[in-house]
Amino acid sequence: MQLVQLAVHKQSWTVLGIVAYALFMDYFLYGLIVPLGPYSPAKVTSEHEIGMLIGAYAIGVLVATPVFGYLGDRLGCRRPMLIGVALSVLAVVLFCFGSHFYWALLARFAQGAAAAASWTAGLALVAEHYVEKRVQMMGLAMVGSTAGSVLGPVAGGWLFDMGGYNLPFIVTGAMVAIDACLRIFFLPPEKGSTEKAPDLKALLLDKSILVAGLAVAVAAAGWGIIEPLLPNQLKAGGVSPGQVGLIFTVSSIVYGCFAPVVSWVSERVSVKKTICFGIVGMALTLPLLALTKGIVMVGACLCLVNVAYAFLLNPTSAELGNAVDRRGMNCYAAVYAVYNITYSLGMMSADTFASELSEHMSFLQVLLCMSGTLLLSIPLILKGVPDQAPEPAVEPELVVE
Numbered sequence: 001m002q003l004v005q006l007a008v009h010k011q012s013w014t015v016l017g018i019v020a021y022a023l024f025m026d027y028f029l030y031g032l033i034v035p036l037g038p039y040s041p042a043k044v045t046s047e048h049e050i051g052m053l054i055g056a057y058a059i060g061v062l063v064a065t066p067v068f069g070y071l072g073d074r075l076g077c078r079r080p081m082l083i084g085v086a087l088s089v090l091a092v093v094l095f096c097f098g099s100h101f102y103w104a105l106l107a108r109f110a111q112g113a114a115a116a117a118s119w120t121a122g123l124a125l126v127a128e129h130y131v132e133k134r135v136q137m138m139g140l141a142m143v144g145s146t147a148g149s150v151l152g153p154v155a156g157g158w159l160f161d162m163g164g165y166n167l168p169f170i171v172t173g174a175m176v177a178i179d180a181c182l183r184i185f186f187l188p189p190e191k192g193s194t195e196k197a198p199d200l201k202a203l204l205l206d207k208s209i210l211v212a213g214l215a216v217a218v219a220a221a222g223w224g225i226i227e228p229l230l231p232n233q234l235k236a237g238g239v240s241p242g243q244v245g246l247i248f249t250v251s252s253i254v255y256g257c258f259a260p261v262v263s264w265v266s267e268r269v270s271v272k273k274t275i276c277f278g279i280v281g282m283a284l285t286l287p288l289l290a291l292t293k294g295i296v297m298v299g300a301c302l303c304l305v306n307v308a309y310a311f312l313l314n315p316t317s318a319e320l321g322n323a324v325d326r327r328g329m330n331c332y333a334a335v336y337a338v339y340n341i342t343y344s345l346g347m348m349s350a351d352t353f354a355s356e357l358s359e360h361m362s363f364l365q366v367l368l369c370m371s372g373t374l375l376l377s378i379p380l381i382l383k384g385v386p387d388q389a390p391e392p393a394v395e396p397e398l399v400v401e
Helices: 002-032 047-075 078-097 101-129 134-163 166-186 200-204 207-224 226-236 241-257 259-268 271-285 295-327 332-357 363-376 378-384
Strands: none
Touching (some): 002 078, 002 101, 078 166, 101 134, 134 166, 134 259, 134 295, 207 332, 207 363, 226 241, 226 295, 226 332, 241 259, 259 271, 259 295, 271 378
8 A cells, every 4th residue: 555655656746847847848948049039040030020929929829728728638638748749849840940930930839839738738737646735736846937937048048159049959959858758758647537528618607717817817917017118127227138137037036936935825824815915915016116226126126026926826826726626527627728828818918018008108107007907806816716725535545455
C-alpha cells in the first residue's frame, strides 16, 4: 500500500514539473522574440504588421483553446499536450527559416495555439492531480511562466549577439525537444472521460465559474494595461530600454517569489478573501506608477502591483478547479479553457482600453479608471465565489494481494 501511494505521489510531482516547464517554454519563446523582431528575415517594420503579429498570437489562443478543452475532457489531457508541443516545434522552425511576413504570421498563430494547449490541458492536469494543495501547486506551476518571461528576452538578445538571428531559435529548438521528450515519455497515460463534455456555454452559466472567469479577466486587464503605457512614460522621462527591461524582470521575479506566500494566505483564510485582497491591492498600487518619480520608485511600485497580481490570479486559477469538484464532473480541461479565453480577452480589452483612453486622458487618469473597474468587481466576487474549497474526494483503499 505504501509503495502504491509513493508511486502516485511521485507521478504527481512529475506532472507538476512537466507543466511548469511547458509554461516556462511558452513565456520563454514569447519573450525571446521581443528583441529579435527588428532583425527578422520577414522584415516586419510597419506598425500595422506588428499589430497583425500580436493579433495572430491572440487569435491562435482563442481558436485553439475550446478545441483543447474539449479534447482534454474527452480523450485526456496528454494528447492536447502532445499536439501543443508539436505546434511549438512548428513555430520555432517558421521563426527561424521563414523569410516572408506571412510565415511569421503563421508562426505566431502556431505559437498561440501551442500556448492554448499548455495553459488549458496543463493547468487541468495540475488541478486534477492536486486537490488539497491546489492553490500552492498552481502557484508553483506558474513560477515556470515567470521564469520564462524573465529569461526569454535576455536569452534572445544575448544569443543574437553571439551568433546572429538563427542561434536563439536553434537553442530554443533544443529546449523544445526536451519539452517534447518530457511530455511523450513521462506524462501518464489517460483514458479520458465517457461523460458528455459540457460546452463552454453551459460552464459559463455556472455562477462560480463565471465569476472566477471574470476575476481572471480583471487580473489580465489590470496587468495588461501597464505593458503598452508604462514603457512610453518611462521613455519620456529619460529611462533607457535596458532599465525598463530590468524593472519588468525584477517585478516578474517578485511575482514568482510570492507564489508560496499566496498559497499560505489562501489556506489560512479563504480563496474569496485572498482574491479580494489582490483586487484591492492592485487598485491601490496601479495609480502609484504615475505618481512616483525615478526608476527605483517606479520599479518598487511595479513590484507591489505584481504582488497584488499574484494574490488575485493564483487563487482564481485554483478556484476554477474547485468549481469542477463542486459540479462533480470531470471537465477540468473545459474549465481551464474558460480561464484561457477570459485571460486573453482581458489582455486584449486592456490594450484597446489603454490605446483609446490614452489619447484623451493622462497616464494617471487611465490607471484610476482601471482601478475603479477593479473595485467594481468586488461585489460580484463576494457573491459568486464560495468561502471554502471543496473537500478532497476520499480514494478507495487499494488492496494489494
